[in-house]
Amino acid sequence: MKLKFPGALVAVGVFCGSSQANAAGCGGVTIASMNWQSAELESAVDKVILQEGYDCQVNMVIGDTVPTITSMVDKGKPDIVSEGAIALLPVIVQRGLDEKKIVKGAKTIQEGAVYGWYIPKYVADAHPEIKTIPDALKHPELFPDPENPGKGAIYNGPQGWGMTVNTAQLFKAYNAASDGFRVVDTGSAAGLDGSIAKAYERKQGWLGVYWSPTSLLGKYKMVRLEAGVPVDEAEWKRCTTVASCPDPKPTAWPVGQLYTLVAKPFADHASPDVMKYLDTRTFKTADLQAIMVWMTDNQATGEDGAKRFLKEKQDVWTKWVTPAAAEKIKASL
Template sequence: MKLSTRLTTTAACVLALSACSKSESPPVATTAAATSEPTCGRVKVANMNWQSAEVLANVDQIILSAGYGCEVELVPGDTMPTLTSMMEKGQPDVAPEAWINAVRQPLDAAVQEGRLHYAARSLPDGGVEGWWIPKYVADQHPDIKTIDDVLKRPELFPAPEAKGKGAVHNCPSGWNCQITTENAFKAWGAKDKNFVLVDTGSAAGLDGSIAKAYERKQGWLGYYWAPTAILGRYEMVKLDAGVPHDKAAFEACNTRADCAAPVRTDWASAEVFTVVTDEFRKRAGPAYDYLSQRGWSNNTVNGLLAWMTEKQANGADAARHFLKTQPTVWEPWVSAEVAAKVRAAVGE
């Protein structure tokens, strides 16, 4: 999955999760896909280079192929080059998980002109960012709901190398979210409230700090995002910023390293859509109906990514695992006839 804070470079992080056991309804659908013979023919589906998008592309490949008779080819992709190619060349046909915040203006223009179309929201929750604490800390201290609340309790989140101070763990070095986290730290006056900002160095370092805290059942406070594998493995609670997202202020100052007066603002929820070409939409028939209904929650994706990490599995493995083990999530996206074909393809 990709981060909205990294959309200025590759439009995502990946970051890319098990709370996914609950049954989900289709986020957009009200009726199942039709069961008439498919007409979609050959379909190029972008296989984006982060885990959540890789899994979704493989889910689409199986359902479109087995359920609708499409000839699906997965092609390498990334947010900017894929969407640019779709806008300019009409290929590939489908981008299953497009994080559109960084390309919203030209993409909206292409949609208004009828060259491209938004199908379902791939992640109805949107990409989520902010400051998080472990659920066991939240359960033990139900008074901690917001960033202001947590900054009153530095003793619960001890800094590893600053005795007597609390720690806020930063985003990995070199990522744009490192800057926004530093500015949030300043905006909330965390230093004056006896906290230090901890440089985790890398994604592995940030993940390792969470794992270590969980193993020892210690307090942890810091920046993270969803959907990601680490949130599928370790249950975390996102703190309420206590203020809405201020887009103008966030972009004008909080995203800049030289921001002199950062403001308190929530992080934006990244919009994540399936994008299709007009040519595909016109010929795909029921296959397009499926893509206009298909979407899953961050909890579901978090769990799948955690399973991938544990099993060292790839996107194709995770897609088959998902289709075998979570029919209550995906079967509402399609008709009973299509669901039977998919179950047969993955081996019930």
Template sequence: MKAFFTSFIFALSLYAGMREAQAAGCGKVSIAQMRWSSAGIAANFDKFILEKGYGCSVTIVNGDTLPTFTSMNTSGTPDIASEFWVKGFKPQLDDAIKAGRLVEGAEILADGAIEGWYIPKFIADANPDIGSVQDALRHPELFPDTYNPSRAAVYNCPESWACEISTRNLFRALNADKLGFALIDSRTPDDFDASIARAFDNKVGWIGYYWSPTSVIGKYDMKLLNFGVPHDQVEWDACTSVRGCPNPKVNAYPVSQAFTLITRSFADRAGPVMNYLKARSWDNETISQVLAWQDENGEDNENAAHYFLENYEELWSHWVPADVAEKVKASL
């Protein structure tokens, strides 16, 4: 009996020691904060959860897609990129994962990045026959140019953005000019967003390119229209995304994916933190709502991350074990 209790106590001590070693093993962690807000907020709620829930010591470092990927792939730093957009890096990323230098975590944007042509939902609700871009273009009277109400308008991105090219080519493919529409190029990003704000303030129609998750989609209730065709990547690369393409065809926008990237060196010592990094994913509606709050209140990414943790417990608490969730909640 004495031998049994001795063995039992030894086993308990060994288990406790393993748990402590796991927690201590997290140690110092560096997380890349990309330049766009959704990624910045994710980096900051990762920091809070890793520090308060798992006992890590986290440093936020500035990052951007290409330099962060290159640094993680060649130097093993930073340890984590919370939101990494795969588009344009798939072959290099696949090679890095296959070689064991990087590990892919959760698809952090559950819905992907959604691009396309939107209209206000109040216009869609009042006109249930409008389900596609082509349907909307049959109603020029619903989408007046705010600067020249005698004509209809499709709103385009600023010239320096890639979406300016695709929107222009799709406008031509749809023969929208023959249906009474003009293509309105936005002078600046603020001018672009202001056109949507004016439409909602004046309760008039608006049609044009936008994307999600964004603060604008979080603030204004918009409906994404379909193009009546599937996405054709070959056509996209050959024409839709090429300035001055002579014969553009109607095409749908691709859905872009964003994953969490982790260096192999951190993954090997992360212990239960890896379960979190492979589990957490948030939807575009939630992201856009948080981005809208951040924009309306002029807050930084750190405070927006706290706002998310304080107001969306039902979502994030499922990413972690109950004891970790309690630690995080107690620290808010």
């Protein structure tokens, strides 16, 4: 998702603020705000709830999945990742859990996330024979590379996203280069979104990585291609998620389980009420999607979306917090 993968250097190197907590709340806390819409919204909700409800001193830092979770495991910072796509970085996450460097909180999105390679619905409708990735790779002419006439393009996410690593590895696994394709580095979440919007406006072919839930797939109808092979969990862990692995093999994408991740030093010092919140807070896809569409239509920030969510969904979030915290949060809106 934006596993938003350009703020990588910031995420790895500059996590400020203390993770020491006081008995009443959590003291200073760093929350990673990933560079894609759902995670931006979720982290903004966490900021308001922890800051207003539990008197935390919240410092938001820009993050991307790979560098941020790696930093959390290796350095104990940031304190909280609101949307941790653990399937995209399984080895590092498991090491962090085994070594008690991180703890896993509640599911961020109850239904999880769906990742994969997508094509526009109008292309799928015009070419019903294209149902799988191998089917699409037979037709580079339908997914033209803007910089290399005669070649096909597979649009990838920015560096730092787990999906970017996965796509690069699957490109090798399917031997897509021999079919006349090239990976296009879009450079940012906005670049990836823009490539889809541009293709749709011109009714051109497009093939690349994306995920759901997102407001963009609510606006532009896209079809997820089947992998042509089943999910191979062992292969996914061995090579698809490891950028340096030289011999990836085709595998389907597993459904992405998204969890709140908490650095162990922070978890050990935060109050029970704060940890109960992080162990309880979970969003429904429909609730997120509605707010994200509103954010897109109104060019709103994650903080704007968080305030809207907290005003409209009091029946949801008040179940995550103590009654006293709920009253303080309501008063702040």
